[in-house]
Every structure is written in structure tokens, then in C-alpha cells.
Amino acid sequence: MDKFYLExxxxxxxxxxxxxxxxxxxGDVETPMFMPVGTNATVKTLTPEQVKxxxxxxxxxxTYHLHLRPGEEIVKEAxxxxxxxxxxxxxxxxxxxxxxxxxxxxxxxxxxGVEFRNxxxxxxxxxxxxxxxxxxxxxxxxxxxxxDECIPYPAKKEYVLKSTERTLRWAKRGxxxxxxxxALFGIVQGGEFTDLREYAAKELAKMxxxxxxxxxxxxxxxxxxxxxxxxxxxxxxxxxxPRYLMGVGSIDYILEGIENGIDMxxxxxxxxxxxHGTLMxxxxxxxxxxxxxxxxxHPLDDECDCYTCKHYSRAYLHHLYKVHEDLGKTLNSIHNIxxxxxxxxxxxxxxxxxxxxxxxxxxxxxxxxPRGF
RNA sequence: GGGUGAAUAGCGAAGUGGCCAAACGCGGCUGACUGUAAAUCAGCUCUUAAUUGUUCGGUGGUUCGAAUCCAUCUUCACCCA
Numbered sequence: 001m002d003k004f005y006l007e008x009x010x011x012x013x014x015x016x017x018x019x020x021x022x023x024x025x026x027g028d029v030e031t032p033m034f035m036p037v038g039t040n041a042t043v044k045t046l047t048p049e050q051v052k053x054x055x056x057x058x059x060x061x062x063t064y065h066l067h068l069r070p071g072e073e074i075v076k077e078a079x080x081x082x083x084x085x086x087x088x089x090x091x092x093x094x095x096x097x098x099x100x101x102x103x104x105x106x107x108x109x110x111x112x113g114v115e116f117r118n119x120x121x122x123x124x125x126x127x128x129x130x131x132x133x134x135x136x137x138x139x140x141x142x143x144x145x146x147x148d149e150c151i152p153y154p155a156k157k158e159y160v161l162k163s164t165e166r167t168l169r170w171a172k173r174g175x176x177x178x179x180x181x182x183a184l185f186g187i188v189q190g191g192e193f194t195d196l197r198e199y200a201a202k203e204l205a206k207m208x209x210x211x212x213x214x215x216x217x218x219x220x221x222x223x224x225x226x227x228x229x230x231x232x233x234x235x236x237x238x239x240x241x242p243r244y245l246m247g248v249g250s251i252d253y254i255l256e257g258i259e260n261g262i263d264m265x266x267x268x269x270x271x272x273x274x275x276h277g278t279l280m281x282x283x284x285x286x287x288x289x290x291x292x293x294x295x296x297x298h299p300l301d302d303e304c305d306c307y308t309c310k311h312y313s314r315a316y317l318h319h320l321y322k323v324h325e326d327l328g329k330t331l332n333s334i335h336n337i338x339x340x341x342x343x344x345x346x347x348x349x350x351x352x353x354x355x356x357x358x359x360x361x362x363x364x365x366x367x368x369x370p371r372g373f
Numbered sequence: 374g375g376g377u378g379a380a381u382a383g384c385g386a387a388g389u390g391g392c393c394a395a396a397c398g399c400g401g402c403u404g405a406c407u408g409u410a411a412a413u414c415a416g417c418u419c420u421u422a423a424u425u426g427u428u429c430g431g432u433g434g435u436u437c438g439a440a441u442c443c444a445u446c447u448u449c450a451c452c453c454a
Contacts, residue, residue: 039409060408098408106410119410150408187408218407246408253407269407276406276413291402329412371404 004142004183004210006031006242006263013354016234016261017347022057022242024090024142024183026082029057031242031263032347034254034340035092036271039065041075041085043337044271045329048087053307054338055345058143059087060266063135064096068118068125072138080140092143092266095132097167097187097215098247101150109149111166129170130177137180145213146171148187153221160191168203175207185211185244188233192225197232204237211242214262218247226253230260251280251343252373255360258347265344270336275329277321280339284369286314288332293318306338307331 008020020031036043036051039062043051051059061081066072078084081091100107100114107116113128132147148167151160171186178184186204190196204212214233217226230245237243242264245257249267257265270280279286281301286293288300296314308317308331320328343363350359367373 035408037409044409045412062409065409092408094408099410101408103410145408148408213408215408220407244408249407267407268409268411272406272409272411272413275411278406287404289403324412326412 004181006211006240008240010352012351012356015259015356017258017351017356018261018263019348019351020242020263022090022263024058025181026088026090026142027057029090030345030348032254032258032344033057033264034249034337034344035060035264035266036337037266037268038085038087039268040069041066041081043333044275045326045333046337048085050307050330050334051087051337052089054334054341056089056337056341058090058092058264058266061085061091061093061139061141062096062099063093063132063139063145064099064116064125064127066093066139067096067135068120072135076138076140082140090143091141093136093139093141093145094246095136095145095147096127097132097145097148098150100148101152101219104152109166111169113147113170114149129174133174133177133184137178137182141182143183143185143211146174146184146186146209148189148215150219151189151191151216153192153216153219153225155191157191157193157196160189160193160196164189164191164196164200168200171204171209172207175209183210185209185213185242187213187215187246188237189216190229190233191216192221192229194228194232197229198236201233201236209241211244212237213244213246215246217245218250218253218267223252227256227260230257230262234260234262249340250373251340251363251367254340254343255347255363258344258351259356259360267340270340271333274332274336277328277332279317279332280336282363282366284367285371288314288317288321288328290318300335301339304335304339305342306335308335308338 004024006020006022008018011018021028022031035058036056037060041061075081075084107114116125118125129147136144147170149163151163167189186209188200190200217229243262244264245262248265249269254265277289279300282303293314299309301309350356
């Protein structure tokens with residue numbers, strides 16, 4: 001197996017944006033990149049071939065949900081996640097730290113870990129930093145995450161400090177328990193507080209992870225707060241290691257992240273929006289359910305090179321939505337994923353020419369949606 | 374020709390004397406969605422600016438009050454000849 005590392009090819013002269021190649025056991029992928037999310041070992045409504053056709057690199061899966069069903073022992077017996085879900089590119093598993101946030105009403109946090117009450121039969125599921133690592137080792141992704149708490153926003157500084165310190169202790173415990181050569185990332189928490197983000201980033205850097213994530217963003221905080229959290233965290237992370245901004249998938253957040261030196265993004269936004277009939281375009285979002293698209297025979301986005309835009313009209317996608325045909329969700333997901341991947345591809349080209357800021361301004365200028373990004 | 378049953382908002386369907394402008398579902402129109410408990414969720418959907426006006430097949434009654442009771446007509450469904 002090849003060694004995991006980020007090869008930085010070029011840094012933009014006018015910002016912190018950089019382009020690179022992430023070397024992984026399942027292939028080299030270019031950064032910055034957008035990673036589609038396949039929580040249950042599938043990017044919903046898409047085959048791996050369809051995901052790859054969007055020029056995907058890394059794809060995500062989720063430790064908590066796969067632990068519940070089918071269970072990591074089955075995935076292991078199947079030959080690991082890649083074989084199980086038939087995706088031969090790099091895979092990243094999230095640790096279950098996000099579920100500490102999203103399933104807050106059904107879990108209890110202690111120093112040792114988190115006890116979840118699962119939604120299937122009410123059974124207890126205990127996740128410790130060590131258990132989360134062990135499960136991820138069984139799942140066999142290329143990149144795995146430390147077990148953390150995704151801290152809600154807003155939260156009192158007193159709590160954010162307590163939680164951030166605990167997440168740091170958990171990162172260290174996970175690191176010590178980690179046995180395989182999968183790349184384990186530490187996760188920077190610290191909420192909206194500059195000093196806590198700095199503290200968390202510095203402490204994690206000392207532990208020398210092969211990569212670093214920034215967590216606890218895009219969970220309802222104002223845009224400016226999110227941008228500040230990114231900057232506060234990135235500043236103290238080692239330059240030559242990959243930086244992963246977790247859960248970010250809107251155009252503006254991705255571009256701001258890239259400008260600040262982020263290499264990896266993941267988000268359920270494109271796939272969820274797609275299933276719900278909202279399409280991302282260079283000019284703004286489209287709600288394909290709207291009556292105005294009934295007779296609109298244009299593609300979703302003139303500038304998009306995705307399979308959906310090449311072959312289907314808005315009218316057809318509107319029709320599929322109205323009659324609840326699964327194909328609509330598939331075609332919409334292909335478009336939204338390709339749209340974001342294409343966005344970061346263009347960003348990479350701009351960085352190589354030291355024109356990232358101009359590129360960003362151009363994207364913003366073209367975008368005209370009163371509802372925002 | 375005889376009998377029985379039914380007609381409620383765009384559709385289906387509750388309601389069988391006042392709490393009914395009328396449940397609920399579908400359809401229609403809009404929104405939301407950011408490390409996925411999400412093919413989900415929320416709002417509006419007779420008419421008004423309105424506590425406004427007009428409704429429950431038609432007409433005429435009974436009653437303080439009718440979608441609900443009575444009479445009659447129309448249409449539909451099923452059954453008998």
C-alpha cells in the first residue's frame with residue numbers, strides 16, 4: 001500500500017489557496033476537492049459508476065450508521081468498505097462525532113465516551129474514542145476520523161472549553177489505540193472562540209496527525225462566524241498536511257474555505273437538495289418542482305457538463321419530480337454533485353494561475369439568487 | 374316498468390339539527406435543507422383587505438337554527454322484471 005500524504009503542487013500568490021495531490025492507497029486525487037457523502041455505504045440514489053462519472057475522488061461513509069447496520073463485522077467479512085460498496089476510489093469514514101450533535105436528544109456524553117440510544121430498537125450503543133477507531137479499522141476506509149463532539153451553536157464558552165478539551169483527550173486516546181496504516185485525522189473544535197480554536201489546532205498539531213479536520217461549522221451559525229472559525233483554526237495547522245473542512249457544501253463556504261487553505265470538503269447538501277428537488281446552478285438555486293419549469297426545455301445550467309445537463313431538460317426533470325420517479329432523484333443528484341466537483345476543478349485551475357480571488361469574484365458576480373447560496 | 378342506495382370544495386372521502394367554511398387523504402402552489410434518523414419536513418389551497426360574502430345536486434318546506442329533517446324534481450349506481 002502506498003503511503004498517505006498530501007503533495008502540494010502550488011500555492012496561490014494572492015491567498016492561502018493551494019492545489020495538491022492527495023496520495024491514498026486507493027489512488028491519487030487532486031485537491032481542493034469536494035467529497036460526496038454516502039452515509040450508509042452508498043451515495044443515495046447513485047451507483048458508484050455514476051458517482052465516478054462526476055469525477056469524484058474521495059467518498060464518505062459513516063461509522064455510527066454502518067455500526068448499526070449492517071455492523072462492521074459484516075463489512076469486514078465482505079472484504080472491507082471498498083469491496084462491499086464497490087467503490088475503488090478513496091473512502092473516508094466519519095467517526096460518529098457528528099451524531100453526537102445530530103442525535104443529541106438520544107445520547108449521553110461522559111469522559112469515557114458517548115452512549116447513544118439507537119432509533120431502531122432503542123438499544124444502547126456505546127462509542128468511545130477507542131471503539132470508534134476499532135470500528136473504522138474494521139470498515140477499512142483510507143481516511144478515518146478521531147471521535148469528537150460536534151459542538152452545537154450557540155454554546156456557552158464554558159461548555160465549549162470543556163468539550164474542546166475533552167475532544168483533544170479523545171483525539172489522543174484514538175491516536176494511541178490506532179493500529180492500522182489508515183490515515184487518522186484529528187478534528188479541531190473550539191466553537192466560535194478564537195482562542196479555543198487556536199488552542200485546539202495547536203494541541204492537535206503537536207500530536208502529528210497525517211491530516212486535520214475542522215469541525216463544528218455550518219451548523220446554523222452566521223456566515224461571518226463560520227468564516228472566522230475557519231481562519232482561526234487553519235492558521236495553526238501544519239502547512240504540509242491536508243486540511244478538511246467538515247460538512248461544508250454551499251458555493252460560498254467552499255470558496256471561502258479554499259481561499260483560506262482548505263483542501264477537502266464534504267457535504268450532504270448537494271445530494272439532499274437534489275432528492276428534494278433543488279438544483280444548484282451557477283446563477284442560483286432552482287426548485288424544479290415549480291410550475292414555471294413545466295415547459296422549460298433548457299438544461300438546468302447552460303455551463304454544466306454533467307450527464308443530466310447534457311441529456312435532459314428542466315421540463316423533464318420537473319415531470320419526474322411531479323410523478324415521484326426515482327430517476328429524477330438520480331439525475332438531480334448527478335447534477336448537484338458534478339456541479340460542486342466542477343466548481344472546485346475550476347478553482348484549482350485558477351489557483352495554478354494565481355487568480356483564485358478573481359475566480360471567486362467572478363463566481364459571486366454571476367450568482368444571482370436573492371435567497372443566497 | 375318496479376325497488377334500493379347515493380349525490381359534500383379540483384378529485385376521493387368524513388360529517389346525519391347548533392361547537393361547520395365543513396375532518397382526513399390525493400392533487401395544486403410555495404418554502405426549508407450544510408461531517409444524512411431526511412425519496413424528508415413546513416406553510417397555503419371556496420371567496421374577501423376583513424371577525425367579508427356565498428356553499429354541501431335543484432326547488433320548496435319544517436325549525437330560533439339545516440350539509441344534516443320533510444316533500445318534490447334531476448342525475449348516477451346496483452338489484453328485480
